[in-house]
Amino acid sequence: MxxxxxxxxxxxxxxxxxxxxxxxxxxxxxxxxxxxxxxxAPGLGEIMGGIQMHHAKLWYAGINDNWKLAQYEIDELKERFEQARMVETSRPEVKMIPMMYPAIDSINAAIGHKNLIQFKSGFQLLTASCNSCHSANNFEFNIITIPTAPPVSNQDFKVRR
Ligand code: HEC
Structure with missing residues (x-):
């Protein structure tokens, strides 16, 4: 970053x-x-906090057809995972990060096609992949869900026309 x-x-x-x-x-x-x-270096938990924020913002960008913002958020999310792989070399969990790539690829494709249905299914896969890694590493109590409210009130997720 x-x-x-x-x-x-x-x-x-x-x-x-x-x-x-x-x-x-x-x-x-x-x-x-x-x-x-x-x-x-930031700890893995700290990096995850950033990832959580990008995950939530990505959802609100996508459901508002704000594809430029969605692209930005998925790129940031991917960058954070890469950062975790680079700096958290003492944490064996980071070896599992490539399990996120199919979901990231699927969301990138949905954004490219501006396809909301594809975006939603990609996002479900993304969220399930977060939880798979948490479960595989005894962090199953860290349950990630599709957000039900925007993560912040000081950002507009709608497209300005
Ligand atoms: C490669 C495995 C892996 C993947 C993939 C993964 N996580 Fe994590 N996550 C962890 C580990 C390990 C921890 C515990 C880190 C610690 O506290 O040391 C964690 C912790 C967290 C936390 C707790 C941090 C806090 O301070 O509350 C959140 C939130 C989180 N992850 C969100 C996500 C989200 C969202 C995704 C998917 C977009 C995701 N994680 C994908 C391994 C993973």
């Missing part, structure tokens, strides 16, 4: 330029890039 990598670059810059001062205990010269990643 771009804001994340920007933050990370700035962070590295600051930490390198200050590493010799004793005050800066959070990070030391001896830390390898992997150690720094482990210390400061």
């Amino acid at each position: 771009k804001p994340y990598s920007l933050f990370f670059t700035v962070f590295l810059f600051i930490s390198c330029s200050h590493a010799s001062t004793k005050k800066d205990e959070a990070i030391s010269n001896n830390d390898s890039l992997n150690t720094i990643m482990e210390k400061y």
